[in-house]
Amino acid sequence: MRPEAPALLFLAVLGAAFTLTSDRFLSATNLESILVSVAVLGTIALAVNQVILCGEIDISTGSMMGLCAVAAGAVAVSYGGLILPLLAGVGVGALAGAVNGFLVTVGRIPSIIVTLGMLYALRGVILLVTGGTWITGIPESARVLGTGSTFGIGYPVILLFVLFLIMELVSRHSTWGRNVFAVGGNRRAARFAGLPIDRVRFLAFVLVGVFVGVASVVYLGRAGSVQTNTGTGLELQAVAAVVIGGTSISGGRGSSLAALTGAVLIGVILNGLVLLGVPGIWQQAVLGALILLAVATDVLRRRLVGDKA
């Protein structure tokens, strides 16, 4: 069975249920707005997925996106245009990801500790750089990735799908993509097979930085301003999307489609709850239950196939 199959099935059942209970759910505009709402999360989840696949974790993406948005926003305010802010966001993200990757591979520190530290450190950097003030007055040119659309489909959605297709291709057919699975599946055996396990993991962390940088410009466009708490909580949502989608939290098994499915599932649930008039205070509880369900499914699957590895 494919790793994302339970999540896809669940998505279909949930979609059918919301379609029956709300006549607004299954409309082109509603579906598009769901996808726009999860574009930032989905983009980050696609990269975090690779980190989790190779047996590591990254919980620094919330603050990282905040910092990327600060960089992109400041550049946008000073210079305008789209390319320069995008380069600033991606550059800062790649640098932060490289620091994560360096500490994990060369420093031999567990990734949960490294990225937890970075989660706080980067938030601290945001406060130091901005002095606690918001960045506002982002020019329209820099907001295109968040606000633009073509044929009625928002750029965030198009971007998400393009990145998804690229990641599917890379994950399935590239050497690095294959090595990510090998390192996550059995790091010792990967080492004995002569795979560059440090380079494989380092690149995964840098990829997260790059994707977070791209996502920050989408965010910038949608929000139009950057606050000091931008991105808070996103780090765990990204991990949740990956796990809910069906990628194994212990690495070695999963897919890009799983990460995408998980992100969309989160979007559909939040949207459906709103349409059904469920009070917003239920959102967290429902998401939490979903994560537990996803992990339980993974554990159950392992028991069924007798996989002790």
Next chain:
Amino acid sequence: MSLSGDPGAQRAATVGEEPAVFRLRNVTKHFGGVTAVEEVGFDLRPGEVHALVGENGAGKSTLMKMVHGLYRPDEGMLEVGGEVVEFSSPRDAETAGIAMIPQELDLFPELSVTENLFVGRPRPRTGWGGLDRNAMRAEARRRLSSLGVDLDVTTTVKRLSAANQQIVAIARALVGEAQAVVMDEPTASLTERETQQLFGIISDLTSGGVGVVYISHRLEEVFAISDRITVLRDGHHITTAPTSELDAEELVRLMVGRPLHELFTRSASSPGEVTLEVRGLSRAGEFEDVDLVVRRGEIVGLSGLVGAGRSELAQSIFGIHSPEAGEIRIDGDGVRIRSPQAAMEQGIFYVPEERRSQGLILPFSIKNNITLSILDRISRFGFVPRGERQTADRFARELSIRGAKVSDPVNRLSGGNQQKVVLAKSLAREPQILLLDEPTRGIDVGAKSEIYRLIDDLAKEGKAILLISSELEEVLSMSDRIVVMREGRVTGEFARGEASQEQVMTAATGGKDRQASNGSREETSRDE
């Protein structure tokens, strides 16, 4: 006793049978569509060592797991002391006096010896209701000394040698007056001397009336220690006979179901130039001042006890842990090898001894495992080409990997075929120097024979082969030259035909222990 069926027939079946500690009658066990064991009978008498042999997948472990309450038979029944019983858990089996020491020890490495003995069992309490640690330690000491060993019961288990861990597992299994003990491959990680120690413990047990089921791939051990032998093949009961009525050749024939003229294949060889040369190689605490030379087309056997530093040496040559002193030369040129990638660039490949934890990516397909180490070579612009499948197919064919398609998970293969995948992975890289670490450990006779033929072919092609092996027969039969290590140092070197088992053992043990592996049972018991 169950009254179902004809009582007269039941009595007829019981009359004339030897008393048994336990008896399996016509048991069958299916897993999904696969029949693991079919209508097998097996009995264990008090005070006997009953060897259970067969190739991997013959059903030995499945059969014994039914005795130990891990599986329930689909058909047939289990009797203990003449009564039909149904176990629903290993705890039931242990209550009934049947203990099992599994192949992979289920000890808690971070806990002390004492704690390990009491895990899951009632512990002595003080008057205040707290744990009575003194009483626990005293009980632990008493139990270990009854096995004739003297261990510090407060050490954590991970610091013990493999043999002592085995003894702790036995001590744990024996708690509560076991009448039957099942040992699954107990000597797999033991040295020759430790094996003899285990045999001593077994004979103490049997002289006290305990029955022992001994599962092993090592036939010389089976002949040395068992009273009766039961052979399983493909889940069927082939025979049960007194050990004295069987010889090794006959036993192998019964196990593999075809005559096996020669297990080992070694053609006449004419080694060429020196290709791998190691001078004064040292790594603190692992090996010291090692000199070693391997020529093209030569098989050099590296013998020694477990822990002699052989694997560590090979791994250093392969760049896993860099040596601290000394030099490595390839074809006369000094090289620095700081990573496995660098070693592979020099044409060196190391095949690790732990198949599942070091050799294979278990969630991967057979194909992805075979091509693991050549992806960087065959890929174009960072992408894996379609030709990958043909490469995998070719190696699967050349090494006759059987039992699954190359696109199936590698998990689906038997141990022997998994080992062929590990070898295929290294051969795909076309190494000139192969470091093989226990390449036939824990695999069945048929696969062993195929792997020996393969190693012989590789030597004929001119590859230099370092064969690390704890099986003396294997080293003696396959090697052109034998190098022996003890406690990190080279202690002996013998040319082909020059070495006897005794000489190699003396070099490996320092002469203190000359007990060779083919010692008979009488010798074993006299030794105590």
